[in-house]
Amino acid sequence: MCADLWSFALSTYARPGVEAACLRLQEQGADVCLLLCGAWLEQRGVALEPQRVQALQQLARPWQAHVIEPLRRVRVQWRTMAQQDEPLAALRERVKTLELDAERQLLMRLEALAQTWPTDASCHSPWLEGLATEDAANLDHDALQQLRVVVTGT
Template identity: 80%
Template sequence: MCADLWSFALSTYARPGVEVACLGLQEQGVDVCLLLCGVWLEQRAVAVTAERIQALKQIAEPWQAHVVEPLRRVRMQWRAMAQQDEDLAGLRERVKALELEAERQLLARLETLARMWPTDEAKGHQQWLEGLAAEDAANLDHDALQQLRVVVTST
């Protein structure tokens, strides 16, 4: 298991099926950084509480809304035009790098908060993913969420 959240997120995302699941969830408006943090917390056996879920969301939601999502929108808007314009393609790649760095910063902020919580205090099935995705539950692709759950149990 990776000690820091960023390394954990990268190694988890690289596992078979996880990227597709995460991109599908992201398209549904789910904060994938929060979910990856949830998987990390489950592996660390940190007990889930409503207060902890709320604390993570208070960090993630404004950062996603004001930093990550605007970069993502620009990158997505430029996709078609960048296929025809080499200069724009280069700019789009730089925006993509900024978006990734913004996600890295978000994960660092989430980790800073979560490091204060005791590990190895929870045994058995955790509810981090369900709790962090609860607001999106009505439209959520539960198969994609289950793919992330498999990552937790298979490592």
């Protein structure tokens, strides 16, 4: 088990099927950083409490909306043009790096918030659903379940 959220997110995202599941969930409006945080909290045995969910969401929303999403929009917007324009392709890669750095900063902030929450290996709280509640009706539940299976094995 990875102690820090960033290492957990990287190792989880590298597992077969996780990237595709995360991208499907992201396209449907889910905050993948929050979901990865939820998977990390599940794995650590942190009890899900409504005020914890709210605190994570309140921390993540502005960072997603004002930092990560604008970078992502530029990167996506440049995709087609960058295929024909090498200097633009290089700039797009730099934007992609900034986007990843912004996601890392968010994960570090989420970890700092949750770091003091007690852990209990026997606790099995459904953090993925808890953090996806606002978007739950629109989300691909198979992708959510795939993420859970990779993380928890269940």
